[in-house]
Amino acid sequence: MTRSIRVLRVGQRYVRDERTLTHLCLVSRALGAESIFLEDAENDVLSTLEAVNRSWGGDFKAVLGTPWTRVVKDAKAEGRSVVHLTMYGLPLQDVISEVRKLDRLLLVVGGPKVPGRVYHSADYNVAVTSQPHSEIAALAIALHEIQGGEELKRVYEKSRLRIIPSSRGKRVLES
Numbered sequence: 667m668t669r670s671i672r673v674l675r676v677g678q679r680y681v682r683d684e685r686t687l688t689h690l691c692l693v694s695r696a697l698g699a700e701s702i703f704l705e706d707a708e709n710d711v712l713s714t715l716e717a718v719n720r721s722w723g724g725d726f727k728a729v730l731g732t733p734w735t736r737v738v739k740d741a742k743a744e745g746r747s748v749v750h751l752t753m754y755g756l757p758l759q760d761v762i763s764e765v766r767k768l769d770r771l772l773l774v775v776g777g778p779k780v781p782g783r784v785y786h787s788a789d790y791n792v793a794v795t796s797q798p799h800s801e802i803a804a805l806a807i808a809l810h811e812i813q814g815g816e817e818l819k820r821v822y823e824k825s826r827l828r829i830i831p832s833s834r835g836k837r838v839l840e841s
């Protein structure tokens with residue numbers, strides 16, 4: 667199945683957390699999502715991502731400034747299933763076989779505070795353990811479980827740099 671996965675990070679910042687937002691982008695890109703929507707981020711996040719795409723390939727996109735309500739509405743209008751990651755949801759292991767059948771997904775993660783409406787807008791509220799942790803960790807595990815490890819084998823088109831996997835040291839091919 668060719669799956670299309672997009673990510674949405676809901677929430678305004680109380681503090682500058684560019685590093686968290688950048689890591690959400692990098693994890694989404696590296697683990698098989700095609701784009702991420704960030705409600706509130708600085709352009710620095712975009713320039714970091716463009717630099718990563720230029721060096722390491724692919725065409726992952728970050729979209730800044732669209733309200734989450736619009737992103738969810740558009741996703742639903744195009745038949746995309748909305749999967750909200752939250753510690754209060756149903757255990758991932760109990761719903762994963764159903765979620766794996768979906769070919770178009772919007773994975774939603776929150777920041778410090780998630781509006782109640784997000785829970786009601788989602789088709790699935792899914793917990794990666796019922797313990798509090800991190801949106802980056804929850805996203806990484808969900809992406810991995812949904813794609814069953816296929817995302818680990820992905821080759822990125824048009825890369826300038828390519829790593830030659832090595833048991834010791836660093837080997838990088840430049841083209």
Ligand SMILES: C[S@@+](CC[C@H](N)C(=O)[O-])C[C@H]1O[C@@H](n2cnc3c(N)ncnc32)[C@H](O)[C@@H]1O
Binds near residue numbers: 799
């Ligand atoms: C700082 S946490 C806030 C924890 C929040 N009370 C919750 O609903 O999960 C920020 C985000 O991390 C994600 N997250 C944290 N723990 C999670 C878990 N156990 N399962 C799934 N997502 C989690 C959620 O997307 C959450 O909005």
